[in-house]
Amino acid sequence: MSAPFDVRSADVLVVGAGPAGLSAATRLRNIGVASVIVVERELQAGGIPRHCGHPPFGIREFGRVLTGPAYARRLIDRAVNSGVELMLGCAVVAIDYAEDIIVTCASSRGPLTIIAKRVILATGAREKPRSARLVSGDRPIGVLNTGALQEYVYLQHLAPFRRPLIVGTELVALSSLLTCRKIGAHPVAMIESRDRPTVRRLSMALPRLLGVPVRYKTHLAAIVGKSRIEAVTLLSADGTLEDVACDGVLFTGGFQPEAALARSAGLQIDEGTGGPTIDQFARTSEPRIFAAGNILHPVETAGWSWREGRRIGEFVSRDLDGQLPPPRGAIQLRPGTGIRYVVPQRLVPGGGGFDHLQLRAKASVSGALIADSGGKQIGKQPLKSAPERRILVPLAGFAEAKEDITFGLNEPDFETIRSDAECV
Numbered sequence: 567m568s569a570p571f572d573v574r575s576a577d578v579l580v581v582g583a584g585p586a587g588l589s590a591a592t593r594l595r596n597i598g599v600a601s602v603i604v605v606e607r608e609l610q611a612g613g614i615p616r617h618c619g620h621p622p623f624g625i626r627e628f629g630r631v632l633t634g635p636a637y638a639r640r641l642i643d644r645a646v647n648s649g650v651e652l653m654l655g656c657a658v659v660a661i662d663y664a665e666d667i668i669v670t671c672a673s674s675r676g677p678l679t680i681i682a683k684r685v686i687l688a689t690g691a692r693e694k695p696r697s698a699r700l701v702s703g704d705r706p707i708g709v710l711n712t713g714a715l716q717e718y719v720y721l722q723h724l725a726p727f728r729r730p731l732i733v734g735t736e737l738v739a740l741s742s743l744l745t746c747r748k749i750g751a752h753p754v755a756m757i758e759s760r761d762r763p764t765v766r767r768l769s770m771a772l773p774r775l776l777g778v779p780v781r782y783k784t785h786l787a788a789i790v791g792k793s794r795i796e797a798v799t800l801l802s803a804d805g806t807l808e809d810v811a812c813d814g815v816l817f818t819g820g821f822q823p824e825a826a827l828a829r830s831a832g833l834q835i836d837e838g839t840g841g842p843t844i845d846q847f848a849r850t851s852e853p854r855i856f857a858a859g860n861i862l863h864p865v866e867t868a869g870w871s872w873r874e875g876r877r878i879g880e881f882v883s884r885d886l887d888g889q890l891p892p893p894r895g896a897i898q899l900r901p902g903t904g905i906r907y908v909v910p911q912r913l914v915p916g917g918g919g920f921d922h923l924q925l926r927a928k929a930s931v932s933g934a935l936i937a938d939s940g941g942k943q944i945g946k947q948p949l950k951s952a953p954e955r956r957i958l959v960p961l962a963g964f965a966e967a968k969e970d971i972t973f974g975l976n977e978p979d980f981e982t983i984r985s986d987a988e989c990v
């Protein structure tokens with residue numbers, strides 16, 4: 567028997583109820599778009615913050631410091647109060663587009679089809695699993711990433727380990743220190759394959775305060791233990807191998823966009839980000855499908871994703887009113903020397919859209935960023951950055967460019983502060 571809601575229609579369908587999806591949907595309703603549905607595969611809306619039981623969230627959005635769940639609650643309340651329809655426990659499994667955009671969802675109430683005028687993909691990012699990190703050794707339980715740890719601790723109230731090793735020094739690694747503290751776990755060490763932390767050095771005061779030793783230029787060579795983890799083997803830069811007793815391994819960071827849906831829908835994917843390519847209005851290669859939040863750039867803060875979603879809600883509303891320039895005639899924006907990715911990847915003529923390009927460097931760099939178009943330098947700005955840090959370049963200066971633009975580091979000027987091994 568088919569459920570009463572098995573075919574629905576909407577002006578805009580948002581996939582994913584994290585900060586980006588909820589803010590885009592709320593903005594759309596507040597601007598006056600009549601029907602906005604947000605589909606979320608989990609039984610609760612809020613995205614990642616819902617299981618980050620620590621601050622800081624919400625400074626930009628609510629002018630105060632909130633924990634993740636309190637922040638998620640406020641985002642949900644705003645969305646619902648503005649008239650957004652939330653469909654929870656409902657995963658989008660396919661998107662087809664020809665004349666209409668037809669979105670197929672799976673839920674415990676049965677299959678559901680939604681026909682939408684516009685779609686926004688806001689499916690977020692996920693952490694690289696152990697299999698993709700090529701760590702050898704046994705396969706005992708107790709190997710987690712930060713997302714799984716937070717689900718154990720904040721949603722299921724379980725303590726998966728007491729003495730874990732933490733791999734990585736991104737912001738989420740610091741957040742995992744707070745999560746460990748909440749369950750009384752004391753990490754045996756944090757390790758980092760590079761010779762410096764990914765976060766700013768100042769932030770490394772936190773492991774110091776908590777008495778967690780940090781070891782740089784150190785790799786995880788193997789995990790030891792049959793049913794439970796008993797130890798890890800660490801490899802130092804001088805080739806020394808050392809066994810360290812512990813009962814868990816926490817892989818942190820190494821984010822990649824949750825882009826399976828975008829791929830299966832046949833959208834163009836950027837090799838640098840791993841997410842869909844967009845123009846300066848966040849339109850993917852199918853211009854009626856937009857993308858917002860961490861699916862575009864692994865990985866940003868919740869506040870950034872929220873602000874971006876809000877802006878993209880405005881673009882979508884303007885598109886519904888026929889006010890965006892046509893997607894034709896775009897030039898490509900490409901990463902050059904030392905640059906991992908550039909977002910957006912296309913610039914359509916006529917200006918407007920995002921104020922900035924977002925870039926990431928491959929390594930810690932210091933020098934100048936050069937914009938080159940047709941063999942001519944059309945822009946230059948000083949650059950000093952580390953790998954996972956956001957680099958912003960104002961877009962206004964490139965509105966008139968007629969040929970593709972490459973953004974790269976000026977080789978004579980530019981100094982690689984450190985040549986980075988690939989992040990584990």
Ligand SMILES: Cc1cc2nc3c(=O)[nH]c(=O)nc-3n(C[C@H](O)[C@H](O)[C@H](O)COP(=O)(O)OP(=O)(O)OC[C@H]3O[C@@H](n4cnc5c(N)ncnc54)[C@H](O)[C@@H]3O)c2cc1C
Binds near residue numbers: 582738827
């Ligand atoms: C451990 C950790 C700690 C963090 N701590 C902080 C912090 O202290 N402060 C801060 O500002 N930021 C923090 N962040 C970053 C912040 O959580 C993210 O930047 C933010 O959640 C990104 O929002 P988003 O909407 O793009 O994606 P997400 O929050 O990931 O939301 C995406 C949503 O899409 C849903 N989804 C995916 N695929 C489908 C599908 N096919 N169908 C339906 N739904 C789908 C997912 O279930 C999810 O709910 C942290 C991140 C992590 C991992």
